[in-house]
Amino acid sequence: MSDRQPQDPVIALEGLTVAFPRYGGEPVRVLKGIDLALAPGEVVGVVGESGSGKTMLARAIMRLVPRPGRIEAGRISFDGRDMGQLDGEALRRLRGRDIAMIIANPRSELDPLETVGQQIGNVLRHHLTLDKPAIRARSLELLRQVSIPDPERRINAYPHELSGGMAQRVVMAIALACQPRFIISDDATSGLDVTVQAQVLELMRKLVVERGTSLLFITRDIGITAHFCDRVAVLFAGEIVEIGPRHAFFADPKHPYAILLLAAYAQNERLRRYWLGDTTAGAAEGPATTGCPFARRCVRAQDRCRTEHPRLEEMAPGHFARCHFPVER
């Protein structure tokens, strides 16, 4: 396992498992044994459909799993420190300052009653001890950095007065405010139209790469990860089913589900029909099998898949897949 974890990672998840208790039954595990570590400056894309546990991953790293869920097992370390050992106050100081979040739908996540300046200022005031003029100067600088035109005017705008793209930039400004070591982007840019999305992504890439910030880029759009992620991980049913360096992943995807995602993204109709033809995507939930969770939708599934849970195996250097019958090319 150690060979695929980078040396001195900024953030390292080991066996992270998040469970929600269920009345009269086994708890539902929305994340199962996630191992993932990001080197300083590394950008890792995490792709998955809704329900795969993407958002829970972001929230678990923040140690903000919504009730009644909880981190059942595993360890999250930031800069080598076990976050589980930190008290609430220390965790709070970490959030927003060392680990920042870029969210989706920023227009509903920004406080509707506060101006852009107040919201950036809140973060600056509570994490760095700046006085008022310094806060204002820094806020304007941040707005400029995220390419918001006319920051002197926009600093007094309320969220409802911003376009989706502007709001997304404001959220990026807030994330960058304290110069964090690690940023999680949770489905950011998903609500934007394509051109704005491209601009915002380019900006994000530039700001992150320039500063050497590590970025966990969670998305449902596998195509986006091709642009700027160093590594790509595919999440399915709370498990990483494939993870590898970007080039290896896109050139030679191993896991049937990853290929399904790629095919769905591909505009090529023939390729899509080929992969999607006889799968029953979105089939009704059957009884949980002990085997591969993807078995019910997998075209390659065989008897072994239904009984034996596949392990994450190294297919090529740094390229892992969780499949008994990985696709060979």
Add this chain to the structure above:
Amino acid sequence: MQLLAYLGRRLLFVAPQLVGILLVSFFLLKLIPGDPAVMMLGPFATDDGLARLRAELGLDRSLLEQFLIYLGNVLQGDLGTSWQTTLPVTTDLAQRFPATLELVTLALLLALAIGVPLGVAGARYKKGLLRTTADYYGLFAGALPDFWFGLVLIFLFYTTWALVPAPLGRLDFVILPPPEITGSLLIDSTLAGNWQALRNAAGHLVLPVLTLGLINAGPILKMTQSTMERMLESDFSRYAEMCGLPERVVARKALRNALPSVVTIVSVLYGFLIGGAVLVEIVFSWGGAGQYAVGGVLNADLNPVMGFVLYSAILSLVIYLIVDLIYFAIDPRTR
């Protein structure tokens, strides 16, 4: 500027709204069986006398005609006379409406002072003493009839411990009331420098204000708590938490976002209590507006009732206007 345009538009609708309210209440009141003439002349009236009185009161005309006559009088500032008090309704209400207003305003201030902090605490803490208090308070305040609670308070504080003056009106009979300026005894006696009256009026206010305040803190608490809980679970609170803002800052943001609902429930309670405090008014012989209107309904004395409706309607419109202005101030999206 936008605000002025908005106010102008609102005021434009005030007159038709008031006429509409009067129209509906007039016809509804006429539906209640009861003949004022019979009530006024008593059991030994002759048919002749009744007919004459009816003609005098205009009761022999059609309902529409009666309404138009009434409306014409109202426009000239004449709300008619109450046959029970034999005084013009405006005179009666000038005394009774402030009595009710003073009571209800103070009660709601008390209710706010209890309901909002408890509601906020109930939403912020998932367990603990404050949370339990909030839960039980909401339950009990919702279940207790206010007049009964008033009687209990009288029994304890007046009958048993004699801590407050007798629950008979707003002032002891031996106390000289201050000259009437605002109608609020507290304010008027302060203005007049009549400390004896001030102390006595305050003593009389304690129990009815406690009664209404403690009971009505219930709905305010419930509303504050549920809205606050919703706000604390909303996207922006979650985001604030992810930004590592301290819990109290997150709570303050949530409260600000919850305030419009609190303002709304208070305005609704205010409008309601003007008439709805009547049982408590009766228990404390308050001589308030609600009591006056109910007396009118029971004795087929319609002018007081109509007058009460008109005054309450105007008050409600004013309250809603104030509420809108508060929304305006709180929420930039309404600007």
